[in-house]
Amino acid sequence: xxxxxxxxxxxxxxxxxxxxxxxxxxxxxxxxxxxxxxxxxxxxxxxxxxxxxxxxxxxxxxxxxxxxxxxxxxxxxxxxxxxxxxxxxxxxxxxxxxxxxxxxxxxxxxxxxxxxxxxxxxxxxxxxxxxxxxxxxxxxxxxxxxxxxxxxxxxxxxxxxxxxxxxxxxxxxxxxxxxxxxxxxxxxxxxxxxxxxxxxxxxxxxxxxxxxxxxxxxxxxxxxxxxxxxxxxxxxxxxxxxxxxxxxxxxxxxxxxxxxxxxxxxxxxxxxxxxxxxxxxxxxxxxxxxxxxxxxxxxxxx
Amino acid sequence: xxxxxxxxxxxxxxxxxxxxxxxxxxxxxxxxxxxxxxxxxxxxxxxxxxxxxxxxxxxxxxxxxxxxxxxxxxxxxxxxxxxxxxxxxxxxxxxxxxx
Numbered sequence: 014x015x016x017x018x019x020x021x022x023x024x025x026x027x028x029x030x031x032x033x034x035x036x037x038x039x040x041x042x043x044x045x046x047x048x049x050x051x052x053x054x055x056x057x058x059x060x061x062x063x064x065x066x067x068x069x070x071x072x073x074x075x076x077x078x079x080x081x082x083x084x085x086x087x088x089x090x091x092x093x094x095x096x097x098x099x100x101x102x103x104x105x106x107x108x109x110x111x112x113x114x115x116x117x118x119x120x121x122x123x124x125x126x127x128x129x130x131x132x133x134x135x136x137x138x139x140x141x142x143x144x145x146x147x148x149x150x151x152x153x154x155x156x157x158x159x160x161x162x163x164x165x166x167x168x169x170x171x172x173x174x175x176x177x178x179x180x181x182x183x184x185x186x187x188x189x190x191x192x193x194x195x196x197x198x199x200x201x202x203x204x205x206x207x208x209x210x211x212x213x214x215x216x217x218x219x220x221x222x223x224x225x226x227x228x229x230x231x232x233x234x235x236x237x238x239x240x241x242x243x244x245x246x247x248x249x250x251x252x253x254x255x256x257x258x259x260x261x262x263x264x265x266x267x268x269x270x271x272x273x274x275x276x277x278x279x280x281x282x283x284x285x286x287x288x289x290x291x292x293x294x295x296x297x298x299x300x301x302x303x304x305x306x307x308x309x310x311x312x313x314x315x
Numbered sequence: 316x317x318x319x320x321x322x323x324x325x326x327x328x329x330x331x332x333x334x335x336x337x338x339x340x341x342x343x344x345x346x347x348x349x350x351x352x353x354x355x356x357x358x359x360x361x362x363x364x365x366x367x368x369x370x371x372x373x374x375x376x377x378x379x380x381x382x383x384x385x386x387x388x389x390x391x392x393x394x395x396x397x398x399x400x401x402x403x404x405x406x407x408x409x410x411x412x413x414x
Binding site for chain 2: 095135137138145147208236252253256272273
């Protein structure tokens with residue numbers, strides 16, 4: 014069992030790791046990739062930089078700094094989160110259990126806004142296969158997404174649902190392993206239904222339209238599980254049951270604790286100022302808070 | 316302690332109750348539901364009418380109230396559903412709906 018798992022290796026994640034490592038917690042970082050720093054060509058407004066650094070350079074320096082302190086860094090994507098009293102972090106490189114988790118994967122890349130997703134929440138649209146597969150026993154369900162995150166949700170559902178199809182909304186499937194689940198790559202126009210979800214309205218491609226075929230088609234599904242992109246901090250928080258605010262960012266208090274005890278969030282995924290300086294602060298605070306939480310937990314067990 | 320609602324007592328405990336009642340649809344294997352539980356218990360301690368429906372044991376209640384995602388929390392007043400919350404919900408929001 015890990016003491017602290019930090020998901021994300023940007024300014025927030027690395028700062029959290031520095032404080033957690035100094036607190037003798039031997040944290041594990043899951044490096045999910047560079048995130049929005051990749052797009053920053055020049056960072057000039059951060060403390061102590063006598064010359065501008067690119068986001069990529071800063072990211073690499075952060076990783077090196079953590080490594081120099083002996084922090085373990087695992088390159089992997091997170092595909093799911095669970096657990097009751099402790100946390101289970103499921104990744105493409107294996108599953109881990111932790112006493113505390115810090116989410117720091119940055120802000121969610123703008124995901125395609127599919128009409129009907131919000132409207133049918135709780136009426137067939139779900140964000141947690143483990144939680145809601147039960148309600149779709151023997152029914153046809155759809156999973157929205159194109160990565161291992163979507164595949165993991167689809168596999169979870171395949172045990173109970175009668176049929177599972179992954180809809181990539183026009184994107185190329187990016188699964189890291191072979192699988193037997195049906196994939197549909199057509200663009201999604203909307204989720205349709207009345208009181209409950211009935212299915213997906215799909216846009217036909219140009220060749221179909223030229224051939225005089227109908228421009229849209231309908232794929233029946235009683236459940237639609239949303240797993241777009243890679244599992245970001247918001248998705249992980251949602252699977253654990255932590256609250257998001259109106260903007261879809263993770264709700265945290267001054268200690269950077271989410272509404273779930275032992276689960277912390279730091280940096281862009283908590284909203285506010287999307288700056289390195291703020292991410293570093295958040296990470297430091299989350300690292301310290303997580304140390305305190307784990308110490309208290311261990312003391313209670315002793 | 317939050318009560319346990321079943322098909323047998325739902326009518327008397329929820330639909331015919333004089334005070335507003337909070338019903339928490341949950342299951343043992345649902346992580347977010349387990350994390351919702353302390354909030355529900357706090358409301359029960361605070362003298363609100365609160366009860367839980369285990370969807371594994373009471374699938375017909377879950378079906379009747381069109382529960383598709385858990386946790387789902389319903390508030391009943393005078394036998395009618397007056398509020399529905401899907402997903403983990405804060406104590407303040409639930410308390411406001413119970414007024």
